[in-house]
Amino acid sequence: MVNTLFLPELREMLADQNERELIEFCTALHPARTAEFVEGLTAEEAWKVIQFAEPPLRAEIFNYFELDRQIDILMHEDEKLVAGLLVHIPSDDVVDLLQELPENRAEDLLALMPPQARRDIRRLQNFPEGTAGSVMTTEAACLDERLTVREALEALSREAESLETVYYIYVVDDTNHLRGVVSTRRLVSSIARQDKHLSDLMETDLVTVHALDSQETAVQKVAHYNLLAIPVLDDRGHMLGIITHDDVIDVVREVATEDAQRIAAVQPLRDGYLRMNLFVLSYKRLIWLIILFFAELITAFVLSYYDVEFEKYIWLVWFIPLIISSGGNSGSQSATLIITALATDDVSLRDWSKIIRRELASGLVLGSCLALIGLGCALLMAPGPRQASVIPLTIMLVVICGTLSGSTLPLIFKRIGWDPALMSNPFVAGIIDILGILIYMTIAQLVL
């Protein structure tokens, strides 16, 4: 929703160059709200408005703009001003933004940034997508272990403005090796003992990630150890940066979305639904649809093999979709339960025998209930009670097949090191379609 409440006033202030009121507007509200209020202005006007905020606040407001507007500003506004803005944006976000620009514009902006910031960004750009290094920021509060509490607080108070987070102080030695961590909570509660050294206060049992670890690993550690930020190290224990809590929330959401998409047989999008090119989007769906199509083709061959039965007992045809969908649905349920339980560390591979026993029992319960309803319908539609018995027997067996294959396949995928979410529901359904028809026809041949 575009908030149009202040638009006329803002346009008037801009026309009058009313400095006092524009400064007041930029500073009074939470930066996210300021960003909302200027959403109705053009990118050019919005950029003019936020010039009245101090650079760090300006960068914060800018960070809440929509991506399209951010790119518009980075592309068309004055290079020097824009480069000055980027200095105050967390380095991981700068990397993401520069990726969206044409290469020569990105290079021009980088060239105008201070050498240290430029080096940081170039280093981040080298980490492959999906790694901890690619989501970290280099702005961490790193202090020398020999500082006292008083000196540390003073150093922090000078740096606090430019740092993304000061909720942990990372204690490093002369060669930038991470030696320990002091939480600001600890620092604040040690104010009475101002002459203590950081090395006396710091925790030395550190939770860290390697820059090339996956971002999921980083998220799991942050969640497990209830951290606000996690330090990222290189091979030799040098401090490279930190991953902060807001990036962790973003990654958790991203991973959950990607899993849901994989479960439905879509290659993860990695970009907004509406922003994706339609052909790329179709491609990400098509590859799986074609694989599934060939799997389903097997059902056609299987069915063609049983022509004689169908010609004699045409009523068997009526129940084909019902039977295969019962198996498919119970299989999708099992697969999703196991995939989500694996993703949240609720079950592990060790539990496989317990899982299979539970799913076998579930299959028996679910299968019996559905078979009972199926029996009722079959008695109404089939020529006689003996013929009708084919339907409940088949449903029972197909549902058990569904729960068993739906639960074991993600476990097998996990075991061989693939993503269990790849064991998508349509894939389970495809397997059940083939198995279901084989079971159906075998039982029909036995009974009839």
Added chain:
Amino acid sequence: MVNTLFLPELREMLADQNERELIEFCTALHPARTAEFVEGLTAEEAWKVIQFAEPPLRAEIFNYFELDRQIDILMHEDEKLVAGLLVHIPSDDVVDLLQELPENRAEDLLALMPPQARRDIRRLQNFPEGTAGSVMTTEAACLDERLTVREALEALSREAESLETVYYIYVVDDTNHLRGVVSTRRLVSSIARQDKHLSDLMETDLVTVHALDSQETAVQKVAHYNLLAIPVLDDRGHMLGIITHDDVIDVVREVATEDAQRIAAVQPLRDGYLRMNLFVLSYKRLIWLIILFFAELITAFVLSYYDVEFEKYIWLVWFIPLIISSGGNSGSQSATLIITALATDDVSLRDWSKIIRRELASGLVLGSCLALIGLGCALLMAPGPRQASVIPLTIMLVVICGTLSGSTLPLIFKRIGWDPALMSNPFVAGIIDILGILIYMTIAQLVL
């Protein structure tokens, strides 16, 4: 994985009552690691070990124990010691723990807690599950607006140990109305101006939630405004508590898991997969399976209506599963894409016409590709080229139906205020099964 590395040493230290070494063990490591190392001990032994940690640290280690072990300890260890432990655990976690105990034991433990803590917990117990109030903790750093920076730092340093987070200071007036927020980052960077009052430093444009708002609302605000914690207020703006970043991460994961389960037609579990009672679990699956079963029953009636066609052209039967699964799979893809895009605020209802146009286009692309493959197979299996043309035509139309219904139904659900994830993939598949057969038979009648 149970870590057995220190078990013999720990048992020996316990037998010798080696106080110095046990204190050393409890304090040297991150509390989460300490918890891992005592996992191989019995609950009783582990409880004895952590008695050597100071109460706040003891509570932290306890918080990392498995739920079963926590309950075991709360049930069987000395009441007074246990109640003393609960005082140091965040109040929202205490509420969750007490829920797992028999009522009389929970009451006994509550009776032994200090009156203020007891009142806090009773108040939290009254908030319905899923509300912001039910996940908040009452331990927030609330300070009077008239304090100076120096006084605030001193007050914090006294309280820091017992607070779950000191990353924001909530500034309240005499009647506990929330007036403003000061981040510790701001406080630390104001150390040079120690005589300033909190009311001069505080932000007054506050981001808050109401205690009865949904936890999803709280999470969305925390994520949108990049907060570490969000204050929870009652109707009259009184400060009740805060929701902290670690609870936010838990809620994000929980919501994503519940959505994935709904998409696969399972009622959200609200408890671990392995911990759920098997009959409750079956029930949560069965209700949806039965609804879907009745939907699929319609396909049986529809098919029975076309008996004449099948008797004449038995090869039409072969393609039934292939056709309905093509539609079902493309429909599930569309539904999942839209549900996840809605959940992450990537699309909104306003975008409906854009979404439908995209899905129509996707349906055309995907349908044409699958139809082409279908044509090849049909030419091999059907009696002649004219008959074969039924298959690609049907696939084309069914896939378009799939993408359109998969994308519009979640939007309609959202519009009427239901959870779009309820528009589960099996449900879309069920609709497509019925539509698919109708389309198939209509085209067959027209062509043959």
